[in-house]
Structure formats: C-alpha cells, structure tokens
Amino acid sequence: MRRPTRKPVDPLTMRQAIECIDAVVPPTTPIFCDIGNAMCHAIRHLRRRAPGSWHLSLVLGGMGNALGQAIGACVGKRQPTIALVGDGAALMCIGELRTAVEQRLPLVVIIFNNGGWGMVEQGRNLDFAGAGLPSMLFTPKARLAPMAQAVGASALTVTRLCDLGPSLRQCLSHQEPTLLELWVDPNEPAPFESRRHTLTTGGN
Ligand SMILES: Cc1ncc(C[n+]2csc(CCOP(=O)(O)OP(=O)(O)O)c2C)c(N)n1
Numbered sequence: 001m002r003r004p005t006r007k008p009v010d011p012l013t014m015r016q017a018i019e020c021i022d023a024v025v026p027p028t029t030p031i032f033c034d035i036g037n038a039m040c041h042a043i044r045h046l047r048r049r050a051p052g053s054w055h056l057s058l059v060l061g062g063m064g065n066a067l068g069q070a071i072g073a074c075v076g077k078r079q080p081t082i083a084l085v086g087d088g089a090a091l092m093c094i095g096e097l098r099t100a101v102e103q104r105l106p107l108v109v110i111i112f113n114n115g116g117w118g119m120v121e122q123g124r125n126l127d128f129a130g131a132g133l134p135s136m137l138f139t140p141k142a143r144l145a146p147m148a149q150a151v152g153a154s155a156l157t158v159t160r161l162c163d164l165g166p167s168l169r170q171c172l173s174h175q176e177p178t179l180l181e182l183w184v185d186p187n188e189p190a191p192f193e194s195r196r197h198t199l200t201t202g203g204n
C-alpha cells in the first residue's frame with residue numbers, strides 16, 4: 001500500500017515569531033533584545049510595546065547583553081520579563097540563566113535558533129559572495145533547550161507557528177525561568193537594508 005504523501009511544513013520564520021510574540025506578550029511586559037537578525041525583525045514588527053518596555057543596547061552593538069539585562073530588570077521589579085536572543089548570542093551567555101534559576105525569576109528567554117550567525121552569514125553572502133570566506137553557520141546546530149534544563153530552568157522547543165502562542169502563554173504563566181527555543185528558517189533574510197546602506201555609504 002502506498003503511504004499518503006505528507007505536505008512539507010513551512011519552517012517558522014522570525015517575522016512570524018516576532019508578530020506572534022507582539023500579539024501574546026502584554027504591551028507593558030519588558031522585552032530586552034540582543035544583537036542579530038531577530039533584532040531587525042523586532043525593530044520592524046514589534047508594534048504594541050508601551051513606552052519604556054522595549055530595550056535594545058546598540059551602544060557598542062555587542063552580542064550577549066540581553067539576557068543579563070533582563071535578569072537585572074527582573075531582580076528589580078519581579079515582573080514577567082522577556083529576553084529575545086539569537087542562538088549565537090545565547091551560546092555566549094547562557095550560563096547566566098543559572099542566576100535566574102537561583103533567584104526564581106519570572107523570566108522568559110526566547111531563543112531564535114537559525115543554526116548560526118545569521119546576520120553575519122547574510123552580510124557575507126551580500127557583500128563578500130565568492131570571496132572565499134568561511135560559512136557562519138554552525139556545524140552541528142546547537143540545541144539550547146537542553147542547556148537551559150542543565151542549569152535548572154524549564155525549556156520548550158517550538159518548530160511550528162501554531163504551537164508558539166500556546167507555548168509562550170505557558171511560559172509567561174510559569175513564574176519561574178523558562179527558555180523557549182524556536183527553530184526558525186535559516187534562509188529568511190533580515191530587513192537590514194537601511195543599516196547596510198549606512199555602513200557602506202556613511203549615511204550619504
Ligand atoms: C560580542 C560580539 N561579537 C561579534 C559581533 C558581530 N555580530 C553581529 S550579529 C552576529 C551574529 C549573531 O548571531 P545570532 O545571535 O545567532 O543571531 P542571528 O543573526 O543568527 O539571528 C555577530 C557575530 C557582535 N556584535 N558582538
């Protein structure tokens with residue numbers, strides 16, 4: 001007997017994920033965002049944030065800052081707080097989650113796992129195609145949910161858009177540190193054309 005052919009499921013995109021986060025997370029809930037492609041989508045597609053609830057550190061543009069900032073804010077106010085972090089940035093700072101576990105903070109860390117340094121990979125393909133630079137994708141892809149569990153946090157992994165809203169609500173109601181790992185499309189371009197224009201022309 002022939003098996004019915006399954007329709008392939010489209011991969012979750014960062015844009016879809018950010019729009020869903022914006023719809024589910026209350027506008028006054030603080031969101032701290034790291035550097036990377038998810039940041040570009042968040043700048044463009046987070047639309048419901050109340051004044052003072054959206055934080056992005058672009059002073060030096062260093063990766064790995066959002067988790068520590070979200071922990072600090074959460075220690076101060078003890079309210080549900082979100083960190084948006086790429087898989088590359090998460091690998092730089094995931095151990096800090098242990099502090100949130102010890103302090104029992106209502107922190108939700110959302111990881112956008114596209115399997116590498118997506119922003120740099122996109123720049124490499126746009127500006128240095130054929131220049132022989134190595135790929136910025138990770139081999140193998142890292143899995144962040146087990147790392148969160150290893151330091152005592154709860155963790156969920158989501159691969160489909162239809163599961164994101166319910167999983168995010170579950171994390172927000174948990175009142176203890178949770179990591180929500182999203183497996184997102186590694187081929188989705190980030191909307192950073194205007195930034196690229198500024199970098200290549202000096203803004204002229
Ligand atoms: C400490 C530090 N090292 C390197 C960079 C350069 N950099 C900017 S974005 C980026 C990749 C980010 O990867 P990831 O966190 O996975 O986010 P993605 O772009 O894949 O969404 C790198 C290496 C930086 N901004 N900060």
Ligand SMILES: [Mg+2]
Nearest residue numbers: 086087116118
């Ligand atoms: Mg990445």
